[in-house]
Amino acid sequence: xxxxxxxxxxxxxxxxxxxxxxxxxxxxxxxxxxxxxxxxxxxxxxxxxxxxxxxxxxxxxxxxxxxxxxxxxxxxxxxxxxxxxxxxxxxxxxxxxxxxxxxxxxxxxxxxxxxxxxxxxxxxxxxxxxxxxxxxxxxxxxxxxxxxxxxxxxxxxxxxxxxxxxxxxxxxxxxxxxxxxxxxxxxxxxxx
Numbered sequence: 001x002x003x004x005x006x007x008x009x010x011x012x013x014x015x016x017x018x019x020x021x022x023x024x025x026x027x028x029x030x031x032x033x034x035x036x037x038x039x040x041x042x043x044x045x046x047x048x049x050x051x052x053x054x055x056x057x058x059x060x061x062x063x064x065x066x067x068x069x070x071x072x073x074x075x076x077x078x079x080x081x082x083x084x085x086x087x088x089x090x091x092x093x094x095x096x097x098x099x100x101x102x103x104x105x106x107x108x109x110x111x112x113x114x115x116x117x118x119x120x121x122x123x124x125x126x127x128x129x130x131x132x133x134x135x136x137x138x139x140x141x142x143x144x145x146x147x148x149x150x151x152x153x154x155x156x157x158x159x160x161x162x163x164x165x166x167x168x169x170x171x172x173x174x175x176x177x178x179x180x181x182x183x184x185x186x187x188x189x190x191x192x
Contacts, residue, residue, distance in 0.1 A: 015181075034176055035131040036138050038151035043069045043124035045117065046153075048083055049109050049137055050076020052130045055157035057083040060128045061090030063153055069126055073116065075100040075109045106137055106179075107187055110144040117148070124149045131156050132173040135191060136180055143189045 046069045048060040060072050064087075072092060074083045080101045087097055100116060103109045117125065127150055129137045134154040141150045183189040 015185075031131070034133075034135050034173065035154060036134045036152040037131075037154060038126075040066075041068065041124075041126060041151045041153070043126045043149075043151060044071070044122040045069050045120075045124075046072045046126045046128055047109075047113055047117075047141075048072060048074045048087075049106065049127065049129040049133070050074070050079045050083065050103070051133070052155065053157060054079075054082065054086055055155040056128050056130065057086040058090060059153065059155035061087050061092050063126060063128065064092050064096070065090075068153070071096045071098065073098045073100060073113060075103055075113045077101050077104050106133070106140050107144075107183070107189075109137070110141045114141075114145050114148075118145075122148070124151070126151045126153050129154055130172070132176050136176060136183060136189070139191055140183060140187070140189050143187065 046060050046063055048056050050056075057074070063069065064072055072087060074080050074087075074097065076083075080099050084097055084099060088094060098116070100109075100112050103112045125141070125148060127134075127137050127141060129152075131154040134152045138150055138152045141148075180191040184191055
């Protein structure tokens with residue numbers, strides 16, 4: 001029994017230290033820690049995660065126009081229809097847009113989307129989300145499907161520090177620092 005207690009104590013200490021280190025890194029360099037951008041890549045499909053302030057489908061349309069992928073899959077209940085309309089307004093043909101409209105969390109985005117992608121024999125996926133959500137989204141998808149290749153091509157709305165307080169962006173960004181360890185504990189998604 002003492003061995004188990006020591007193990008639990010050490011585990012708690014490691015988790016606390018990692019959480020503090022993540023918070024410090026985030027406080028000093030949040031844009032470098034939260035934002036993951038794979039750079040110019042091509043894939044089988046672009047997956048647009050729900051949320052944000054409509055900058056995500058605009059970014060996906062931009063990537064589609066650059067021939068990054070031949071199809072776009074929108075994931076997330078609630079704003080799926082508005083995201084589809086934004087894609088159409090930005091010149092994406094309706095025939096290349098697919099919608100997954102049941103997921104309500106990043107974890108569900110991955111789970112529900114991956115069922116569709118596997119059924120369609122997809123191997124390479126570009127994820128489009130907000131810059132401050134990019135690390136958690138990428139790590140969640142990689143955790144759920146280590147056999148697929150994922151790239152992150154986030155939108156950069158309110159990327160400049162002076163723009164963070166606008167429209168609740170700072171709140172969204174700082175919530176990511178709570179969600180990252182939460183996903184690690186709940187789902188085993190390692191944020192590093």
